[in-house]
Amino acid sequence: MPSFGNGRRVAIVAGVRTPFARAGTVLRSLSAIDLGKLCVAELIQRTNLRGTEVEALVFGTVVPNVVAPNIAREVALMPLLPKGVQAFSVSRACASANQAITDAADQIALGHCDVAIAGGAESLSNIPVLHSKGFAEALVQASRAKSLQGRIKALTKIRPKDFVPITPAIAEPTTGETMGQSAEKMAKLNDIARVDQDEFALRSHRLAAAGTHDGRLTAEIMPVWVPPKFDTVATSDNGIREDSTLEKLATLPPVFDRKYGSVTAGNSSPLTDGGAAVLLMSEERAKSLGYTPLGFIKSYAYAALDPGEQLLQAPVLAAPVALQRAGLTLDDLDLVEMHEAFAAQVLSNLQGFESLAWAKRAGFDRPVGKVDRAKLNVMGGSIAIGHPFGATGARITTTLLNELGRRSGRYGMMTVCAAGGLGFAMIVERDV
Ligand SMILES: CC(C)(COP(=O)(O)OP(=O)(O)OC[C@H]1O[C@@H](n2cnc3c(N)ncnc32)[C@H](O)[C@@H]1OP(=O)(O)O)[C@@H](O)C(=O)NCCC(=O)NCCS
Numbered sequence: 128m129p130s131f132g133n134g135r136r137v138a139i140v141a142g143v144r145t146p147f148a149r150a151g152t153v154l155r156s157l158s159a160i161d162l163g164k165l166c167v168a169e170l171i172q173r174t175n176l177r178g179t180e181v182e183a184l185v186f187g188t189v190v191p192n193v194v195a196p197n198i199a200r201e202v203a204l205m206p207l208l209p210k211g212v213q214a215f216s217v218s219r220a221c222a223s224a225n226q227a228i229t230d231a232a233d234q235i236a237l238g239h240c241d242v243a244i245a246g247g248a249e250s251l252s253n254i255p256v257l258h259s260k261g262f263a264e265a266l267v268q269a270s271r272a273k274s275l276q277g278r279i280k281a282l283t284k285i286r287p288k289d290f291v292p293i294t295p296a297i298a299e300p301t302t303g304e305t306m307g308q309s310a311e312k313m314a315k316l317n318d319i320a321r322v323d324q325d326e327f328a329l330r331s332h333r334l335a336a337a338g339t340h341d342g343r344l345t346a347e348i349m350p351v352w353v354p355p356k357f358d359t360v361a362t363s364d365n366g367i368r369e370d371s372t373l374e375k376l377a378t379l380p381p382v383f384d385r386k387y388g389s390v391t392a393g394n395s396s397p398l399t400d401g402g403a404a405v406l407l408m409s410e411e412r413a414k415s416l417g418y419t420p421l422g423f424i425k426s427y428a429y430a431a432l433d434p435g436e437q438l439l440q441a442p443v444l445a446a447p448v449a450l451q452r453a454g455l456t457l458d459d460l461d462l463v464e465m466h467e468a469f470a471a472q473v474l475s476n477l478q479g480f481e482s483l484a485w486a487k488r489a490g491f492d493r494p495v496g497k498v499d500r501a502k503l504n505v506m507g508g509s510i511a512i513g514h515p516f517g518a519t520g521a522r523i524t525t526t527l528l529n530e531l532g533r534r535s536g537r538y539g540m541m542t543v544c545a546a547g548g549l550g551f552a553m554i555v556e557r558d559v
Contacts, residue, residue, distance in 0.1 A: 138423050139422055139528055140408050141173060149397050150400055151398075153353055159188050159192065162402030166404045168205060172207075182240035190516070197215065200214040200215075224246050224247035224522075232407055251400055256292045265282055310395070311381075314471035317474070321377075328371075334505060348362065375393075379391035382395070394470040396513065423557075424556075428449040428552050429550065430552075432444060436548070442465070452554075453556075464527040465542045
C-alpha cells in the first residue's frame with residue numbers, strides 16, 4: 128500500500144489555538160470568524176512565516192454564519208495574508224478541522240500547493256437564531272409587495288406561533304436523536320457503567336489540569352484579550368474542573384434520559400467556543416524555509432455508519448483502515464488521541480477496537496486491539512478541555528504531535544467521532 132502522498136510527504140509544521148471557553152463565558156463576544164482570525168494570525172507570527180508563502184487556507188465550522196458562510200475566506204482576508212490566498216470552508220461535523228487538514232494535505236500531496244493553513248473555529252455563544260417559515264414567508268411577501276396595502280396584507284398573515292424562533296439543534300436531522308441521546312443509547316448497548324463514565328471524565332479533568340499547570344497545554348494556547356474592553360486576558364481553558372471528584376460526579380443527574388440514564392453534564396463535553404489552526408507544508412518547502420516539522424501525515428481514513436445505530440462509533444471503522452494504510456498496528460503507536468464527545472462514546476469506541484464483530488464490519492479479521500491507557504489522551508480531552516465543534520480536530524493534531532515530540536515517540540493516532548455517524552482516524556509520524 129503506497130504511503131499517503133505517494134512520496135510527497137506532508138509536514139505539519141506548527142499548531143496553535145485560542146483558549147477553549149465554555150459557551151456564554153469569556154469568548155462570547157467573538158464570532159467563529161474572529162476566533163479563526165486570532166489563531167491563524169498567532170500561527171503566522173509564532174512561526175515567523177511570511178504571509179506571501181501561504182497559498183491556501185482551509186477552515187472548518189459546524190454552525191456557519193449565514194451572512195458569511197465561507198469562514199475560510201473571511202479568515203484569509205486578514206492583514207497578515209495577501210488577498211490572493213485561495214480559501215474554502217468544509218463541514219464534517221465534529222471532524223471539520225480534520226477535514227480541513229486532510230483537504231489541505233491532499234492539495235500539498237497532489238503538488239497543487241506547498242504551504243497551507245488549516246483548522247477550524249466555533250462560537251456556540253453566537254449560533255444563528257432563525258425566523259420560522261411562516262414569519263420568513265410573510266417578510267419576503269411584504270418586501271415584494273408593490274403597495275403599502277399589500278405589505279400590510281402580507282404581514283397580517285403572521286400567526287403567534289410564527290414568532291417562535293428556530294435555533295440549530297445538536298440533533299440528527301434523519302433520526303431526531305440528539306448527540307446526548309445517542310451517547311446514552313451507546314452506554315446501554317455497550318454496557319458502559321455510570322461509574323466508568325465518571326471515572327473517565329475525572330481522568331480527563333485531572334490530566335488536563337496537569338497539562339495546564341506544567342505548561343504543555345498552555346504552550347499551545349495563545350492569550351486572547353477579551354473585547355469589548357480588552358482589559359482581561361484569557362490564557363487557558365476555563366472548563367477544566369480541578370476540584371471535581373468522583374463523589375461529586377456521582378451526584379449529577381442524567382441529562383438525556385432522566386429516569387434510566389447515565390450521561391450527565393459531568394461526563395459529557397461542554398458547549399464551547401474556540402479556534403485552532405495548523406501550518407502544513409510539503410517536506411521540501413519546510414526544509415527550504417528552515418522549519419523542523421512537528422511530524423508528517425502518514426495516513427488517514429474516514430468511515431460512516433447508520434446514524435440510527437450507534438451514532439458515535441464510526442472511529443472504530445476508520446482506525447483499522449488508517450492503520451492498514453500506514454502499514455502499522457496499534458502496538459506501533461506511541462500515543463492515541465481520541466476526541467471525547469462523551470465518556471460513554473470513548474469507552475464504547477475503545478470496546479469496539481477490541482471487538483472481532485466490529486473488526487469484521489470494518490473488513491478485517493482481527494480487532495485493532497486494546498489501547499494502552501497510559502498512551503491515551505495523556506493531557507485529557509474534550510470532556511475537560513472543551514469542544515468547539517469546528518476546532519477540535521486541529522487542537523488534537525497539535526497536542527498529539529507536540530506530546531509525541533516530548534516523548535521522542537514515532538507514531539501517533541487520533542480518532543474523532545462526528546454527527547451523521549461519521550468517523551475519522553489519522554496516523555502521524557515523526558522522524559526519529
Ligand atoms: C450536558 C449538557 C447539557 C450540560 O449542560 P449544563 O447543564 O449547562 O452544564 P453545567 O456546566 O451547568 O453543569 C451542570 C452541573 O453539573 C456540574 N458539573 C459539571 N461537570 C462537573 C464536574 N466534572 N465535576 C463536578 N461538577 C460538575 C456543574 O457544576 C453544574 O452544577 P450546578 O448546577 O450546581 O451549577 C451540555 O454540556 C451539553 O449539551 N453537552 C453535550 C454537547 C454535545 O452534544 N456535543 C456534541 C458532542 S460531539
